[in-house]
Amino acid sequence: MAQTGMNPRLRRQVLTLQVLTPVVLVILWELIARSGLLYEGVVPTILEVASAFWNEVSSPELYHHFGVTLMELFGGFTIATLIGVVTGIALGSRPFVSSVADPFLSSLATTPKIIFLPVVMLIFGIGPESKVALGALGGFFPIALSTMSGTLNVRPVLVDVGKALNLTRWQMLVKIYLPSLVGPIIRGMRLGLGVTIIAILLGEIKLSNAGLGFLAIEYYNTFHIASMYSILIIIFLTALSINAVMSYISQRFDRA
Amino acid sequence: MTHAEPHQKQRLAFVLWGPRTAGLLVLLFLGLILEVLVASGIADPSIVAAPSEMLMSLERLFTKDNLGAAFLITLAQALSATLLAMLIGLPLGWTLFRYEVLGRAYRGWLAAMFAAPLVLLYPLFLVIIGRNYGTTITMGVITGSIPVALYTCEALHKVSPTLLKVGAAFNLTAKQTFTLIQVPAAVPDAFTGIRLGLIYALVNIIGIEFLIDFGGLGRVVSTMFFRYDIPGMYAAIFFIILISLLFLTVLKKVERWLRPV
Numbered sequence: 001m002a003q004t005g006m007n008p009r010l011r012r013q014v015l016t017l018q019v020l021t022p023v024v025l026v027i028l029w030e031l032i033a034r035s036g037l038l039y040e041g042v043v044p045t046i047l048e049v050a051s052a053f054w055n056e057v058s059s060p061e062l063y064h065h066f067g068v069t070l071m072e073l074f075g076g077f078t079i080a081t082l083i084g085v086v087t088g089i090a091l092g093s094r095p096f097v098s099s100v101a102d103p104f105l106s107s108l109a110t111t112p113k114i115i116f117l118p119v120v121m122l123i124f125g126i127g128p129e130s131k132v133a134l135g136a137l138g139g140f141f142p143i144a145l146s147t148m149s150g151t152l153n154v155r156p157v158l159v160d161v162g163k164a165l166n167l168t169r170w171q172m173l174v175k176i177y178l179p180s181l182v183g184p185i186i187r188g189m190r191l192g193l194g195v196t197i198i199a200i201l202l203g204e205i206k207l208s209n210a211g212l213g214f215l216a217i218e219y220y221n222t223f224h225i226a227s228m229y230s231i232l233i234i235i236f237l238t239a240l241s242i243n244a245v246m247s248y249i250s251q252r253f254d255r256a
Numbered sequence: 257m258t259h260a261e262p263h264q265k266q267r268l269a270f271v272l273w274g275p276r277t278a279g280l281l282v283l284l285f286l287g288l289i290l291e292v293l294v295a296s297g298i299a300d301p302s303i304v305a306a307p308s309e310m311l312m313s314l315e316r317l318f319t320k321d322n323l324g325a326a327f328l329i330t331l332a333q334a335l336s337a338t339l340l341a342m343l344i345g346l347p348l349g350w351t352l353f354r355y356e357v358l359g360r361a362y363r364g365w366l367a368a369m370f371a372a373p374l375v376l377l378y379p380l381f382l383v384i385i386g387r388n389y390g391t392t393i394t395m396g397v398i399t400g401s402i403p404v405a406l407y408t409c410e411a412l413h414k415v416s417p418t419l420l421k422v423g424a425a426f427n428l429t430a431k432q433t434f435t436l437i438q439v440p441a442a443v444p445d446a447f448t449g450i451r452l453g454l455i456y457a458l459v460n461i462i463g464i465e466f467l468i469d470f471g472g473l474g475r476v477v478s479t480m481f482f483r484y485d486i487p488g489m490y491a492a493i494f495f496i497i498l499i500s501l502l503f504l505t506v507l508k509k510v511e512r513w514l515r516p517v
Contacts, residue, residue, distance in 0.1 A: 006360065010356065010357060010360070013357045013361075014357055014360045014361045017357065017358070017361040017362075018361050021361075021362075038384065042383050042384055043383075043384065096274070096275065096278075099274075099275035100275045100278045100279045100282065101279075102275075103276075103279060103501065103505075104279065104283075106504060107497060107500045107501035107504050108497060108500075110455050110459060110500045110503075110504055111459070111496060111497050111500045112459045112460070112462045112463040112466070112474070112496070114463045114466055114467065115462065115463070115466055115474065115477045115492075115493055115496055116493065117466075118477065118478075118480075118481035118489055118493075119489075119490075119493070121481075122302075122303045122486070123303055194371055194373065197373055198373045198375060198376065201373065201376055202375065202376070202463065202467060205376075205379075205467060206466070206467050213376075216376075216379055217379060220379045220382065220383065225383055228379060228380075228383070229380070232376065232377065232379070232380060235373070235376055236372065236373070236376070239372060239373050239376075240368065240372060243371050243372070247371075
């Protein structure tokens with residue numbers, strides 16, 4: 001966090017704000033929950049959410065759904081990375097081809113991936129395979145675009161040196177392109193991971209029989225609202241932790 | 257006219273039209289292959305629609321399933337959400353710039369929220385607001401206002417100190433410096449935030465419409481899927497991709513126009 005170069009007074013004020021804000025939000029939440037302004041049960045009290053959270057983390061069922069989501073995430077993200085990197089390098093190493101592909105990739109990248117769920121369901125069914133495919137589709141575009149842009153920006157002098165040394169295509173890839181592409185690939189992976197997580201969880205929410213997204217929407221459908229909130233908290237904590245790890249890795253490669 | 261000019265024009269035409277024409281030709285070629293695969297039975301028509309059938313369904317979607325109205329509903333929601341996101345994000349960005357303590361305390365949090373899967377909060381708003389436009393627009397506002405605030409703050413921080421010194425040399429008041437120097441200088445970068453805000457709002461609104469089977473374009477895809485109208489479903493998805501492409505192109509053009517070379 002950008003807290004360096006601050007005088008001690010400013011640092012104290014910032015810290016106070018950062019500590020007080022969550023406290024104020026929790027108090028506000030509790031006041032709304034107890035105010036009776038909303039229908040009963042719509043906004044449960046903090047104690048009810050905490051109790052539901054505890055019940056969830058002590059239940060083996062949660063870990064089954066958690067495992068399903070993690071497995072889908074691992075599968076989807078691995079496929080997205082492999083195909084995204086290969087496609088990005090293939091397109092980026094030919095500037096004309098990349099200028100042809102860029103508008104298509106960019107517009108597909110900004111399309112909501114969840115609308116492709118029916119297509120992947122027709123092909124893979126409603127099981128985890130369709131969520132893996134949707135996650136792979138979501139993660140593919142940021143990784144491919146970042147790799148393509150990185151390939152286009154590889155220093156021409158390096159490519160010329162490779163050509164002068166009569167390197168084969170494979171040698172060019174391994175010795176020239178890949179070492180220059182570590183940063184863009186990792187940055188693409190960080191962005192792609194976020195999209196993969198969202199695509200998989202939304203896929204589980206729409207049509208599934210396992211996973212954290214399925215569990216959240218199941219609690220919503222059966223009006224177990226405190227449990228739904230606790231699953232959303234678990235989803236957010238998981239997503240933020242994964243994103244923090246990926247950001248850390250990305251920053252390390254950026255510094256290197 | 258010099259000899260070089262026609263050559264330069266040709267090169268310019270190639271750079272401008274070459275990739276576009278090639279892109280369209282590739283798309284046509286892929287469409288043709290798909291058509292042949294479906295017609296020959298290699299691709300299962302219950303899974304993949306032939307492009308010709310999809311295009312015919314597009315016409316049917318407009319005439320019988322009100323795709324035009326669905327587009328307008330989604331567009332209205334996305335624009336309302338972006339407008340509200342600007343009403344929240346622009347003053348918030350300015351506040352984070354103006355008051356250093358607030359900027360230092362909350363900019364990191366906003367950046368973390370920008371990376372968080374906020375769309376997954378929609379069940380929470382379904383519970384609180386209900387299955388209506390309130391939920392879709394609220395989700396659009398939440399996801400759209402964060403980039404607007406972050407980029408506005410960033411844009412104000414990036415205003416050239418030379419411009420501020422010129423303002424000081426002319427003895428401008430704080431209000432004059434803000435309106436005559438800071439705001440015009442910050443517009444290009446702040447617009448990047450607005451562009452991202454609009455795209456995020458649109459993407460999230462379509463996604464939630466699909467998930468809750470309500471509203472505009474997202475609902476059409478969901479309806480076609482549950483009706484098992486495969487060509488109609490592909491046609492609706494194709495239309496959404498076209499809309500995304502159109503939005504992206506127009507917004508990038510506006511952004512380029514705002515940004516002096």
